[in-house]
Amino acid sequence: MRRRRPLLAVLIGLFLSDMARGEDILVVANPSVTLGHPLSTGDVAAIYLLRLTLWPDGNAIIPVNREISSEVRTRFTAGVLHQDNASLIVYWNEMHFKGKAPPVVQESEQALLTFIRRVPGSVGYVSGGGGVPEGVVVLARLPVAAGSGGGGP
Amino acid sequence: MAMIFRHLSRLAQAAWLSGAIVVAALGAGAARAQEAEPADSYVPGQGFNVGPVNLAGYSSLVASLPDQGRKTLSLEDLSLYASAHVGIFVNPFMEAELTGLNLLPWAKGDDGGDGGKGHGYVVLERLYDDVQLPDGFTIRFGKMLAPVGDWNQIHAAPLVLSTVRPAATYRGFSQYATGLSVLYNDPEARWPDVQVYWQPMDEFSARPDSIVDDHYRLVEGLHVSFPLGLLDKVGFSVQRTIDRLGVEQHLAGVDFRYTMGPVTLQGEGVVSSLSQPAGVQTPRSLEWSAYVAPSYAFDDRWSIYGWYEIYDGRGTASASAGQAGPASDGTAQDVLAGFAFRPQPAMVFRLEYLLNVGGPPVNPTGLFASWSVLF
Numbered sequence: 001m002r003r004r005r006p007l008l009a010v011l012i013g014l015f016l017s018d019m020a021r022g023e024d025i026l027v028v029a030n031p032s033v034t035l036g037h038p039l040s041t042g043d044v045a046a047i048y049l050l051r052l053t054l055w056p057d058g059n060a061i062i063p064v065n066r067e068i069s070s071e072v073r074t075r076f077t078a079g080v081l082h083q084d085n086a087s088l089i090v091y092w093n094e095m096h097f098k099g100k101a102p103p104v105v106q107e108s109e110q111a112l113l114t115f116i117r118r119v120p121g122s123v124g125y126v127s128g129g130g131g132v133p134e135g136v137v138v139l140a141r142l143p144v145a146a147g148s149g150g151g152g153p
Numbered sequence: 154m155a156m157i158f159r160h161l162s163r164l165a166q167a168a169w170l171s172g173a174i175v176v177a178a179l180g181a182g183a184a185r186a187q188e189a190e191p192a193d194s195y196v197p198g199q200g201f202n203v204g205p206v207n208l209a210g211y212s213s214l215v216a217s218l219p220d221q222g223r224k225t226l227s228l229e230d231l232s233l234y235a236s237a238h239v240g241i242f243v244n245p246f247m248e249a250e251l252t253g254l255n256l257l258p259w260a261k262g263d264d265g266g267d268g269g270k271g272h273g274y275v276v277l278e279r280l281y282d283d284v285q286l287p288d289g290f291t292i293r294f295g296k297m298l299a300p301v302g303d304w305n306q307i308h309a310a311p312l313v314l315s316t317v318r319p320a321a322t323y324r325g326f327s328q329y330a331t332g333l334s335v336l337y338n339d340p341e342a343r344w345p346d347v348q349v350y351w352q353p354m355d356e357f358s359a360r361p362d363s364i365v366d367d368h369y370r371l372v373e374g375l376h377v378s379f380p381l382g383l384l385d386k387v388g389f390s391v392q393r394t395i396d397r398l399g400v401e402q403h404l405a406g407v408d409f410r411y412t413m414g415p416v417t418l419q420g421e422g423v424v425s426s427l428s429q430p431a432g433v434q435t436p437r438s439l440e441w442s443a444y445v446a447p448s449y450a451f452d453d454r455w456s457i458y459g460w461y462e463i464y465d466g467r468g469t470a471s472a473s474a475g476q477a478g479p480a481s482d483g484t485a486q487d488v489l490a491g492f493a494f495r496p497q498p499a500m501v502f503r504l505e506y507l508l509n510v511g512g513p514p515v516n517p518t519g520l521f522a523s524w525s526v527l528f
Contacts, residue, residue: 042341049383052340054285060238067194083383086453089498091383093198093527094307099236099246099283101207105194 024128025076027140028113032059032120039140045081047123049091050100055121064112064124065103072109072127079144080125198311198499198527206237211527213310214256219519227271228254229523230310232278244283251275277358278329293334293350296357300348300376301326301390302408302421310525314419314446314458316503317489320515321421321442325466326404327372327394331357346378355397366467371395374404385411390423400435401428420445425466440466453498458505459490464515486511491521499527 027044033055039047046052047063055061066073068085077083083091092102106112109126116122117135132138195201200209210233217225232250237243255271281295298306304313304322334350352372359368374392381387390406406423422443429435446460465484491505502524509518 046340046342051289051338051342054241054287056287058241058287060240060285086498087383089198090312093498094312094384096199096207096209097234097307097309097312099244101202101236101238102196102199104202105196105199107194 023075023144025072025080025125025142025144026128026132026138027123027125027142028116028133028136029123029139030116030118030120031135031137033123033137033139035139041080041140041142044125044140044142048081048103050095050102053100059121062119062122063103064115064122065105066109066112066125067105067107072125075144076125080142197497200528205239206235208233208235209528210234211309211311211525213523213525215316216522217519218521219517221519222517225271226256228252228256228273230525232309234279241286242282242284244285245281246283247280248278249275250278274361276360280357289338289340291336291338293336294332296329296331297334297350299327299330299350299372299374299392301328301374301392301404301406301423303386303388303410303419304408304421309527310523311499311501311527314448315460315489315491315505316521316523317505317507317516319421319442319444319446319460319462319487320464320466320485321423321444321462324366324442324464324515325425325440326392326402326423327352327356327367327369329356329359330372330374331355332372342380346380348376350374367396369394369396381411385409398433399430400433401430402426415450417448417450418445419448437467442466454495455492456495457490457492459488461489462487462515464512466515483512485509485513485515487514487516501525 027039035056043052047061048065050063053061066076074085077085077088081088096102104115104122106115106124109130112124112126113133113136116124123139126133128141198209200207211230212228212232213230215225215227215229217227228251230250230252231254232248232252234246234248236246251273252275253271254273277296279295279297281293281297284292286292298308300306302322304318305328307313308318308323310316330350330352331354332350332352334348337344337347339346350373352369355370356368356372359365362368372392372394374390376388376390378386378388386409388408390404390408392402392404392406394402394404396402402425404423404425406421408419408421410417410419412418420443422441424441425439427435427438427440429438442462442464444460444462446458448456448458450456463484463486486509487507488510489505489507491503494502496502502522504520504522506520507516507518509516
């Protein structure tokens, strides 16, 4: 019986670790994007708030978003951008009128990955639970709680 | 019949200009045709993407029911804008709009006349190119909106607070600058956003004399904006202009927006000093105006809003109705209250009442309603 306890603890640890990683958000980009370091949460927020518009090599950053009803967008918006959807839409509409294009929207993870594989400079995010997708590069793994939602500026 | 032809002429101009925008935009897109992008989802208000080109716009239908004067139903704005991102050096932006088109041309005013206005006109609002530099710097050249306050920079009807615009947000300064500008936006928002601009000559594609008070042959200025949150900010503006008559004006202004839960408070104040060159009749050497606007959001769809404005500057209600009028004495005070319904973020219905509570009216007392859409 005593010999089984350490094994159980290891199994529980592995389970929790896997759960935690499943809650992460992977920031992925077209393979044309080469960075020498992972993106920070602040960098990712600056990209989606249209403050960071160029990659270090000078190419334009094309942020890609998921549709507003998606669970991963809800977590990304609250946990990474620390905003709520309504405020962000107002903000993006204003920025659009000022000449800065809002993130492109793709309706599914597959569509988002297809877009990113084909468009140089594009960057998006997927749930970390499904492993690393093929044909893209991972720029960051951001820990975001599954319950992240709502939030405000 | 002549009236109909005039309308058709204006509409034809708008169609021609719109077509030119689309052709220009698609032409720019063809430069990167080899990068065939998969289609992305259309989001109302965020335009259509064709390769590196984004086509978007907005419209605003306004019913004006002033207590005195002509009642109108007009297409105040049908605006189309196109932007493209082709590289560091090629990031063009163009906006053209049809504005002031009265949809009830047979309607008569209280005096029995039609006022001779409301035929609509097409204007080029913006035409510029951005050179994007590292570290948040941008060089812009062309015709752009002058960054005096926030309202002038986001003046699209679906984006602003009310149908009737406070005079402080557009009167008595140059709303445009044709020339060169340098912008700085700190990617991490640690430092304020800064824009300096310089227009060394007459405005490009200026609006006709019949609808604007002034034309400027020199415009230069600075705007500094301190972000307080996603939408909240405090901004400071200075602008120096010389108009065609040689009157030199120095303006200083402050604007702000601050949100506390469902309550948002925004406002702007400007003060200007004007030179009085020999041979030019300038009734004022100092002008100033300010407004403050609270709003309360019940939810994402329904909200109420209002503003109070005090205005001591050139022009009266006659000018705001499109007729050049002499400067009048006294300080105008207007109060506005209304509600807004947004069935979705890119569309808004508004109903509001404006009351002149003192001085010569800079906006007419009456009821106003609008339906505005971003597309």
